Amino acid sequence: MTRRLTQQDIARMAGVSQTTVSLVLNNRAEGEARISSETRERVLSVIRETGYVADPVARRLAEGRNRILGVFTYEAVFPAGSADFYHPFLVGIEERAEDIGCDLLLFTSARASGERRRIFNQESRVRLADGCVLLGRTIDRDDLARLLAERIPFVSVGRRDDAGGPVPYVGADYPAAVRELVERAIRLGHRRLAYVGAGEGAESYADRLRGFTEGSRGVERLHLRAAGLDDLLDAGVTAAFVEESADGVALVRAAGERGVRVPGDLSILALGALTRPVRTDIDFAGFRIPRQEMGRRAVELLADVLEHGGTPQELLPCEPVEGATLAPVHGER
Structure with a gap:
């Protein structure tokens, strides 16, 4: 890993003190200190050549934040x-x-x-x-x-x-949102549920799956990383919770082509907003992320x-x- 340059490095390469480098960076002089134009240019030349960027935390200590x-x-x-x-x-x-x-x-x-x-x-x-x-x-x-x-x-x-x-x-708070959605489906009589998606990798995916698992205790549940309409119907799923809304769009469209009613025959619930560009006007049951x-x-x-x-x-x-x-x-x- 390349070490970040410090003011001490710049001072050494320019043949000046670290205080001089600080004064040049802050474009000011302290007390009786005066920096010649030649010295200032030598420091600035080293800064340009090295691409040095002053640590804003250190600069805040001297003259306030950059905002x-x-x-x-x-x-x-x-x-x-x-x-x-x-x-x-x-x-x-x-x-x-x-x-x-x-x-x-x-x-x-x-x-x-x-x-x-x-x-x-x-x-x-x-x-x-x-x-x-x-x-x-x-x-x-x-x-x-x-x-x-x-x-x-x-x-x-x-x-x-x-x-x-x-x-x-x-x-x-994905766990709470998904858990509430699952409980809503259970109150409507759904007893065989499926989570469709990775459920791991990104923390947001893991949180969604955790909420699904917590909310579906006491009923049959499946975790399918990827699922087409046939996979869900063959498994007897009545409510599918889709991690990626775009996959939910694909399922609704497939159901329409097959004469499967959504939500009459299969309920599909979206666990958030579309993250992939898909044109749709489907009014999914689910929740809105406070983005x-x-x-x-x-x-x-x-x-x-x-x-x-x-x-x-x-x-x-x-x-x-x-x-x-x-x-x-x-x-x-």
Whole structure:
């Protein structure tokens, strides 16, 4: 791992004191100290050649914060259309940052060769910001561990497991939302339920499956990583809980082609919003993720971390959606 340059490194390469480097970076002189134009240019030349970026935490100690918050996304979400899954998060982040008088710096270029985006690489500029909001279905655990180890202020949008220590986050309370949805289906007479999706990998998937498992105790339940309409019908499933709403759209369309009634013959419940671009007007039973509020709250928590430190962790409730794809099973009407 490449060591981050420090002011001491710049001072050594420029042949000056660390105090001189600090004064040049802050564009000021202290007391009787005066820096010649030649010395200033020598320091600036080394800074340009090395690509050195001053640690904003250290700069805050000298003259206050930059009032710049970073947004790092592991998904390609810029620019975002109004129908994009991440758009409400970004709206909430922007609104709250504007409220508290901070600018946003969008980090979109930190991609390792041939790999997915990473926060840290040789050209990482995450320290340009006072702190950072992280967005993405999955976030690299090595990145999280390094952020914690180097005490870089950040807040994740979405619950994250420990990564060498507790991770600050604001997430959606998926276990409670899914559990409530399952219990609703059981009250309507459903006794053979299926969870369709990975149920692992991203914490949000694991949380959904946990809510399904907790809510379906006492009835028959299946976990199918992938399932077509025939798989569900052959298993006698009467209510399918679909991790990815786009898969629910595919099931509804397949049912229509086969003459299977939704929800008369098969109820299909969506565990969140569409994350893949699919055109549909299906009114799914399910819940609404508080995406805009999560974005706003992430900025509020980050501001609190910058001011007081700590590791805040919050889960926001999801709003139930009645929808039109859940009905009582035959004989329970």
